[in-house]
Amino acid sequence: MLAYLSRRLLFVVPTLFFVSLLIFTLQQLLPGDPAQVMAGEDQRPEVIEYLRAKYHLDQPFPIRYLYWIGGVLQGDLGESIRIGRPVRDLVLEKLPVTAQLAVMAFLIALLIGIPAGIVSAVKNNTVWDYAANAVALWGLSTPNFWLGILLILLFSVELGWLPASGYVPPGEDLAANLEAMILPAFVLGNAIAAVMMRHTRSAMIQVLGQDYVRTARAKGLGERVVIVKHALRNALVPVVTLGALEFGQLLSGAVLTEQVFTIPGFGKLIVDAVFNRDYAVVQGVVLFTATAYITLNLLADIAYFLVNPRLRS
Amino acid sequence: MRSVRVLALAGLVALVSSAAAAQHLRIGLAEDPDILDPTLARTFVGRIVFSSLCDKLIDITPDLKIVPQLATGYTISEDGKTVTMKLRQGVTFHDGEPFNAAAAKYSLERHLNMPGSNRRGEIAAISSIETPDDYTIEIHLGSTFAPLLSQLTDRAGMMVSPKAAEALGDKFGTHPVCAGPFKFVERVAQDRIVVERFEQYWDRKNVHLEKITYMPIPDATVRLANLRSGSLDLIERVLPSDFVELKKDPRFKTSAVTELGYQGLTINIANGPGAQQNPLAKDKRIREALELSLDRDAINQVVFEGLFQPGNQWVSPESPWYQKSLPIPKRDVAKAKKLLQEAGMPNPVVDYMVPNDTQSQQVAQVIQAMAKEAGFDLRIRATEFASSLKLAQQGEFDLYQLAWSGRTDPDGNLYNFVGCKGPPALNSSKFCDEEVEKELVAERTAISEAERMKHFEAVARKTLSERPIIYLYHRKWLKAHTTKLTGLVDYPDGLIRVVGLKLQ
Numbered sequence: 001m002l003a004y005l006s007r008r009l010l011f012v013v014p015t016l017f018f019v020s021l022l023i024f025t026l027q028q029l030l031p032g033d034p035a036q037v038m039a040g041e042d043q044r045p046e047v048i049e050y051l052r053a054k055y056h057l058d059q060p061f062p063i064r065y066l067y068w069i070g071g072v073l074q075g076d077l078g079e080s081i082r083i084g085r086p087v088r089d090l091v092l093e094k095l096p097v098t099a100q101l102a103v104m105a106f107l108i109a110l111l112i113g114i115p116a117g118i119v120s121a122v123k124n125n126t127v128w129d130y131a132a133n134a135v136a137l138w139g140l141s142t143p144n145f146w147l148g149i150l151l152i153l154l155f156s157v158e159l160g161w162l163p164a165s166g167y168v169p170p171g172e173d174l175a176a177n178l179e180a181m182i183l184p185a186f187v188l189g190n191a192i193a194a195v196m197m198r199h200t201r202s203a204m205i206q207v208l209g210q211d212y213v214r215t216a217r218a219k220g221l222g223e224r225v226v227i228v229k230h231a232l233r234n235a236l237v238p239v240v241t242l243g244a245l246e247f248g249q250l251l252s253g254a255v256l257t258e259q260v261f262t263i264p265g266f267g268k269l270i271v272d273a274v275f276n277r278d279y280a281v282v283q284g285v286v287l288f289t290a291t292a293y294i295t296l297n298l299l300a301d302i303a304y305f306l307v308n309p310r311l312r313s
Numbered sequence: 314m315r316s317v318r319v320l321a322l323a324g325l326v327a328l329v330s331s332a333a334a335a336q337h338l339r340i341g342l343a344e345d346p347d348i349l350d351p352t353l354a355r356t357f358v359g360r361i362v363f364s365s366l367c368d369k370l371i372d373i374t375p376d377l378k379i380v381p382q383l384a385t386g387y388t389i390s391e392d393g394k395t396v397t398m399k400l401r402q403g404v405t406f407h408d409g410e411p412f413n414a415a416a417a418k419y420s421l422e423r424h425l426n427m428p429g430s431n432r433r434g435e436i437a438a439i440s441s442i443e444t445p446d447d448y449t450i451e452i453h454l455g456s457t458f459a460p461l462l463s464q465l466t467d468r469a470g471m472m473v474s475p476k477a478a479e480a481l482g483d484k485f486g487t488h489p490v491c492a493g494p495f496k497f498v499e500r501v502a503q504d505r506i507v508v509e510r511f512e513q514y515w516d517r518k519n520v521h522l523e524k525i526t527y528m529p530i531p532d533a534t535v536r537l538a539n540l541r542s543g544s545l546d547l548i549e550r551v552l553p554s555d556f557v558e559l560k561k562d563p564r565f566k567t568s569a570v571t572e573l574g575y576q577g578l579t580i581n582i583a584n585g586p587g588a589q590q591n592p593l594a595k596d597k598r599i600r601e602a603l604e605l606s607l608d609r610d611a612i613n614q615v616v617f618e619g620l621f622q623p624g625n626q627w628v629s630p631e632s633p634w635y636q637k638s639l640p641i642p643k644r645d646v647a648k649a650k651k652l653l654q655e656a657g658m659p660n661p662v663v664d665y666m667v668p669n670d671t672q673s674q675q676v677a678q679v680i681q682a683m684a685k686e687a688g689f690d691l692r693i694r695a696t697e698f699a700s701s702l703k704l705a706q707q708g709e710f711d712l713y714q715l716a717w718s719g720r721t722d723p724d725g726n727l728y729n730f731v732g733c734k735g736p737p738a739l740n741s742s743k744f745c746d747e748e749v750e751k752e753l754v755a756e757r758t759a760i761s762e763a764e765r766m767k768h769f770e771a772v773a774r775k776t777l778s779e780r781p782i783i784y785l786y787h788r789k790w791l792k793a794h795t796t797k798l799t800g801l802v803d804y805p806d807g808l809i810r811v812v813g814l815k816l817q
Contacts, residue, residue: 032699036706036738040347040355041718042729043738044434051429083502084348084486090502149534156542164542165535166528167504262530262539264504272345272503277699 008301012294019290020072023283024065033057034277038081055081055279068283077287078280080273087284090269094285097167098265101188101258102250104181108189109196109246114239116193117200122227124205132197139194148187148260155183165262184261188254192246199242203235236307244300251296252289335816336523338798340809341536341548345503345529350486351471352423352430357718357807360468361549362527365508365811367491369470370398370417371462373721375570375804377633379462383412383472383492393457393760400448404515406474407496414444419475421452424468429483435464457758459765463722467806494520494812503529521800521815540565540793546816547794547801549809553618559793566796569789570803571622571629574719575726576676577784578603584708584743591711592661598652599661600780603712605649606687607680609641613786616675622787626773627726629787634723634766636773649687662690666710669695673714676785705741713741716788721806723769728753731776744781 035051036043052058056067071078077087120132156164162183168176207213208231216226255267262268266285273281346359351367354360370384381387384398404412421442424432438458443451454461464470477490489497494516495508506527510520528545530536533552537559539545551559551567559565580600581588588594593603609623625641628634653659667677674695681691691712696704705713719726729735732753733745749772756768776782790807800813 030699032697032703034699036702037699038355039738040431041357042355042431042434043736044431045736046433047429047431054429080502082347084350084353084484085502093501149538152535152538152542156544157538160542164539164544165530166539166544167501259532260535262504262528262535264501268503275697275699 005302008298012298015294016287016291019294020069020283020287021065023286023290024068025061027279027282028061030274030277032277034081034279037277051081068280072287077284080278080281082273082276082278082281087280090281091284091288094264094266094269095288096169097263098251098267100170100177101181101185101254101263101265102247104185105188105192105250105254106243106247108185109192110243112189112193113196114200116197117239118204118227118232120197120201121204121208129201132201136194136197139190139197142190143256144187144191144254145256145260147190148184148257151183151187152260165260167263180261181263184254184257184263187257187261188250192250195246196239196242199239200235203238204231207231207235233307237304240303240307241300244296244303248289248293248296251292336521338522338525338547338811338814338816339545340525340527341539341545342527342529343533343536343550344531346506346527348486349489349497349500349506350483351468351473351489351491352427352432353483353486354468355431358529360806361808362506362508363468363471363491363493364808365495365525366489366493366497367468367471367473368404368493369467370400370465370472371470373463373466373804373806375802377721377805379466382470383417387462389760393459393758394454396452396454396461398450398452400450401515402448404492405513406472406477406492407490407511408474408477409513410474410476412472412492413447414450415447416475417450417472418442418444419478420472421450421469423473423478427483432469435467435469436461457760459757459759460720460722460724463720463725466721495522495525498524505529516812519812521813522811525811537793540795543795546798547792547809549790549792549807551791551793553616553620553791556620556791556793557618564796565793566798566801568792568794568801568803569620570805570807571631572719572788572790572807573628573632573721573726573805574717574787575624575627575629575784576714576716576786576788577782578680579705579713579715579730579742579782580780581708581710581713582742582744582779582781584737584741587708587710588743591663592658593663593711596656596658597779598656599658600783601778602649602652602656602687603663603684603689604642604780604783605645605652606684606689607783607785608644608683609786611644611683612676612679615679616672617786617788620791621789623785624787625777625784627730627782627784628723632723634769636770638770639773639777644683646687653688660688660690662692664694664711665691666694666696666701666704666713668701668714668716669697673716677714702738706738708741708743710741715741719806724753724757727769727772728757731772731781740781742781744776744779746775746779749775 035048035057038051039048056064079086080090116132120129123129152164155162162179166180168180170177213226213231216230252266255271258265258267270282270285342358344358346362347356348354351363368383371379372382374380383401385401387396387398389396400414400417406412424430424436425439438454438461439452440455441453472492474490478485494511494514496511498507498509500506509524514520536548537555540548556567560567580593581591582594593600613619613621613623622629623641624630626635667673677693681693684691704710717726729739731744731749733750752768752771756765759765797817799815799817
């Protein structure tokens with residue numbers, strides 16, 4: 001296991017290097033001049049020139065990359081051209097928000113998706129299965145921004161139970177924080193729950209048809225034990241992979257949901273940065289989320305070991 | 314008995330504190346402001362926040378008259394080259410530093426000299442600043458510059474604490490220290506900007522709010538939902554369709570005031586190789602035909618519920634600077650067709666660059682349909698904003714739909730767009746006319762308003778017939794707020810002045 005882990009860790013370094021190169025290169029392909037966007041309405045040529053020099057935009061591509069990656073290696077992700085704050089501070093400011101939203105959404109997805117998948121597989125081709133499938137289809141095909149606006153209209157405008165948007169840090173007021181986060185977390189979790197449900201269902205159906213499950217049943221084990229202890233454990237392997245990918249995606253920010261609920265997370269940060277050609281912010285956030293994504297995949301691989309004893313040999 | 318008194322006291326305290334807590338105004342902004350440094354700031358929405366943080370030397374009234382703020386009065390020398398301002402005494406910055414002539418001189422020089430200053434161009438006419446005494450400044454100009462006072466009613470006239478500005482340098486925007494009615498508390502990017510009442514403010518008796526939270530919510534529907542649910546008290550830039558609904562709702566008050574800016578179509582007349590291919594650049598009769606094919610009222614009715622103000626000049630027909638002798642031309646498709654025939658180009662194909670937001674697209678589609686009736690084939694090219702700026706500068710367009718947020722002085726809507734020295738990204742038409750240039754210089758150096766008006770008329774006669782820009786309409790700043798909020802006064806600059814506002 002140690003050898004495997006160190007091999008995987010070794011891969012992380014070149015992967016991150018290529019990611020950094022890719023982010024930087026792709027960003028340069030965006031049309032438009034950041035200095036021009038930053039010069040605002042007045043477009044004074046001397047201001048444009050000053051900004052170009054200040055942010056090394058007048059340097060050739062490899063030099064600019066070296067400036068950036070040199071800073072990154074020293075823990076400096078650069079500075080937002082738009083609001084003049086260090087990117088590292090912005091990332092640290094948004095991280096707890098996005099992480100909380102991701103965890104809550106993921107929990108909601110797990111709580112709905114896995115039980116629904118199990119029920120749907122066990123009660124295959126019954127009304128339970130059809131109902132779960134219909135709900136999953138609805139969850140998959142409902143656009144987040146639309147569901148978000150409908151939920152705001154229902155719970156905030158009509159019923160007045162929850163705030164329409166706005167984020168309150170948990171340290172300030174935990175109840176208000178949860179009130180503000182529950183709707184966006186549900187919107188995000190809803191879509192992932194549908195995917196989870198579909199995957200759990202198909203994995204479970206496959207596992208339930210295998211010999212060892214029949215043997216377990218023949219031994220006279222209770223149906224609950226057969227399903228939860230024997231079948232589900234094996235069926236979870238692909239679901240864990242999927243979970244890690246989905247969670248990684250959640251950590252990179254949920255653009256539309258964050259826009260609708262005005263949650264100040266990575267999604268909003270990165271979209272605004274792209275539109276304003278705030279290169280340092282885009283690079284910093286993408287590099288950070290890419291690192292998080294890679295780490296999560298590594299953790300998923302470790303989780304395989306834990307749920308599947310065969311891999312350990 | 315004692316417990317009754319304690320309870321009564323507790324009740325009273327609760328009542329008082331809830332009334333106090335109620336003086337917290339929550340404003341929904343359409344965008345997240347950029348850096349909160351008056352010298353470096355660029356966005357309109359940032360100016361809304363500055364209204365509570367940073368007082369200016371002078372301000373405007375709703376009808377664009379100049380009134381004192383941190384200056385108590387001003388005089389202009391006969392040759393127009395010296396402006397003397399008397400400053401208000403007893404004013405302090407948020408950090409307790411005194412506001413005086415030295416601080417005013419420091420602020421103006423910072424606007425003029427700080428690297429990357431966005432104010433420099435606005436007040437570049439200033440050659441030196443003197444402080445004959447502690448509460449007087451003399452602003453000397455290299456040559457007369459009529460728009461100067463108007464510039465000082467905006468960010469260029471905002472005063473910053475010299476001590477804080479020196480300490481923070483180009484990071485001043487992360488914690489601005491000015492002399493406005495509210496002081497900066499915190500900013501969470503894309504989430505909120507919080508300011509609280511400054512108790513030593515010179516006009517403290519008229520500041521009733523205790524705290525203001527500005528929340529950037531770009532989606533107009535979400536902004537509205539927040540107002541309806543009570544999460545916000547005031548929202549700006551309401552969609553016209555929502556505005557009509559809100560007007561009928563007794564829980565809200567609405568306000569609409571015509572902007573200082575304009576929306577128009579810039580025509581590439583001489584910008585790069587693009588101009589050589591542009592049919593609109595070939596013959597001015599084709600440009601005239603395009604304008605004649607348009608019905609500005611119809612655009613306003615179809616896209617904006619009739620709420621906006623159609624216009625044909627760089628200032629709206631409501632402005633005192635509007636040239637009444639040159640009214641909005643009526644739509645005349647027959648004449649447009651005839652002009653196209655005469656120009657030998659009955660069906661010009663035009664590349665039409667349009668920002669990719671919904672409203673601009675709708676306007677473009679209406680224009681496309683109208684122009685088609687005259688024979689034009691306008692090919693709409695929806696382009697993201699940052700890309701369109703670059704393309705406009707490089708002249709890679711025939712027709713470009715562009716908005717300008719407007720300036721208090723009409724020169725700010727004109728000089729950079731049709732003047733030969735206008736920055737390439739603003740005068741993207743590359744229009745340059747000797748006669749217009751002469752008149753533009755003359756209006757800037759004229760001293761009396763009547764004299765300036767004469768020069769503006771000459772510019773209008775020439776540019777409205779040459780048409781580097783076809784002006785279309787002027788937006789209205791549409792705001793809505795809870796009826797609990799009183800004291801809101803509409804200003805054509807669209808800003809929200811917070812002195813006098815009160816939550817009932």
